[in-house]
Amino acid sequence: MSGPLKGIRVLDLTRVLAGPFAxxxxxxxxxxxxxxxxxxxxxxxxxxxxPYVKDAQxxxxxxxxxxxxxxxxxxxxxxxxADAAAQARIRELAGRCDVLxxxxxxxxxxxxxxxxxxxxxxxxxxxxxxxxxxGQTGPYAQRxxxxxxxxxxxxxxxxxxxxEDKPGTTPQRVGVAVVDLMSGxxxxxxxxxxxxxxxxxGEGQHIDIGLLDVGVASMANIASAYLGAGVVSTRNGGVHxxxxxSQVFECADGYVIVAAANDAQFRKLCEAAGRPEIxxxxxxxxxxxxxxxxxxxxxxxxxxFRTRPVADWTEALAKVGVPCGPIHSIDKxxxxxxxxARGMVVEVPYTPAGSLKMTANxxxxxxxxxxxxxxxxxxxxxxxxILRQQD
Numbered sequence: 259m260s261g262p263l264k265g266i267r268v269l270d271l272t273r274v275l276a277g278p279f280a281x282x283x284x285x286x287x288x289x290x291x292x293x294x295x296x297x298x299x300x301x302x303x304x305x306x307x308x309p310y311v312k313d314a315q316x317x318x319x320x321x322x323x324x325x326x327x328x329x330x331x332x333x334x335x336x337x338x339x340a341d342a343a344a345q346a347r348i349r350e351l352a353g354r355c356d357v358l359x360x361x362x363x364x365x366x367x368x369x370x371x372x373x374x375x376x377x378x379x380x381x382x383x384x385x386x387x388x389x390x391x392x393g394q395t396g397p398y399a400q401r402x403x404x405x406x407x408x409x410x411x412x413x414x415x416x417x418x419x420x421x422e423d424k425p426g427t428t429p430q431r432v433g434v435a436v437v438d439l440m441s442g443x444x445x446x447x448x449x450x451x452x453x454x455x456x457x458x459x460g461e462g463q464h465i466d467i468g469l470l471d472v473g474v475a476s477m478a479n480i481a482s483a484y485l486g487a488g489v490v491s492t493r494n495g496g497v498h499x500x501x502x503x504s505q506v507f508e509c510a511d512g513y514v515i516v517a518a519a520n521d522a523q524f525r526k527l528c529e530a531a532g533r534p535e536i537x538x539x540x541x542x543x544x545x546x547x548x549x550x551x552x553x554x555x556x557x558x559x560x561x562x563f564r565t566r567p568v569a570d571w572t573e574a575l576a577k578v579g580v581p582c583g584p585i586h587s588i589d590k591x592x593x594x595x596x597x598x599a600r601g602m603v604v605e606v607p608y609t610p611a612g613s614l615k616m617t618a619n620x621x622x623x624x625x626x627x628x629x630x631x632x633x634x635x636x637x638x639x640x641x642x643x644i645l646r647q648q649d
Contacts, residue, residue, distance in 0.1 A: 261627070264288040268284050269352050269357070270292060275303070280387075282332070292355070292640070294337050295336050300334070304322060311608075312611065333640035334636065335640060335645065336637060351644070358387070364394055384462040415429040417492065419495070421493055421494050441468075502548035504517040509567055509568045510564060524545070527578075536558065606633045607633065608633040
């Protein structure tokens with residue numbers, strides 16, 4: 259193994275997305291990640307198909323695309339947490355690891371002697387990270403919580419979806435489980451900081467990640483607008499509430515999003531559109547004026563954008579430095595020359611399918627690059643390798 263976390267060992271008691279995403283990042287960074295799964299069934303997402311990974315002939319394998327998307331680079335051991343002998347095995351494994359990460363409901367692992375308090379007594383250097391819906395404390399701590407619930411309760415859904423003045427619209431969840439993914443990333447940040455603390459002091463600690471906490475923190479400028487100015491933001495569709503134009507435009511053959519974040523960019527947009535006089539109109543000359551006159555300038559720009567195809571607009575605006583991008587479906591994403599140039603797809607040998615394509619880790623490190631060449635494990639694939647080390 260290589261990478262900046264070479265030599266770090268992680269015991270992974272997580273399943274579904276937030277926890278596995280965190281441990282996949284740690285594996286990409288070079289840590290040895292030992293994933294404990296239920297015998298016979300494994301991680302919940304092993305059964306979340308279709309879609310299933312296709313083999314070279316285009317036939318379904320038994321492996322789901324959901325599972326392989328967040329479990330590469332790990333070693334799988336199948337142990338039943340309800341079994342006393344398995345509990346003892348896991349406790350022994352924890353003693354040979356630097357980090358344990360779990361996403362069971364609050365208090366569940368205490369039944370098996372695998373909670374933070376029990377393991378901290380045995381292994382005071384162990385870093386123990388818990389990911390739950392609502393954190394370890396507070397009136398909702400015992401509730402089950404998933405990404406859509408966090409998106410709803412943190413305010414994210416209240417600002418996501420078509421504008422509220424359009425009939426029949428409702429709040430929408432983001433199409434990707436962003437709170438789960440951000441929770442995994444915050445967990446990794448906490449773990450890396452805790453590893454530094456342990457190196458300096460010899461002490462482990464408990465890291466408490468709650469999806470709702472992460473969702474609230476992720477509201478960023480929306481939260482700041484309320485806390486600092488009492489503004490309750492609403493749904494605006496693809497429109498930025500404070501910048502005009504920063505929105506989705508329909509073109510002759512598809513859609514683009516344009517973000518002209520300052521007055522100079524707006525002038526360049528108007529020039530590229532062949533309408534420089536628009537930027538000279540005092541109603542549109544400054545961003546604050548454009549925000550006040552959004553109801554006038556937006557329909558004017560919408561009509562202009564519909565006259566030309568997506569490729570024309572993206573090329574013309576890129577030439578003059580106005581941020582603009584096509585709205586891709588996922589198949590178009592992986593055909594994009596920039597995505598290809600950045601190597602955002604990796605292909606690794608994978609027994610069930612011959613080979614497996616995955617998205618690459620986006621962290622670029624010049625001295626200690628990430629490692630994305632190890633496939634996700636089959637259920638219990640590393641049972642003998644790991645348990646033999648304990649015998």
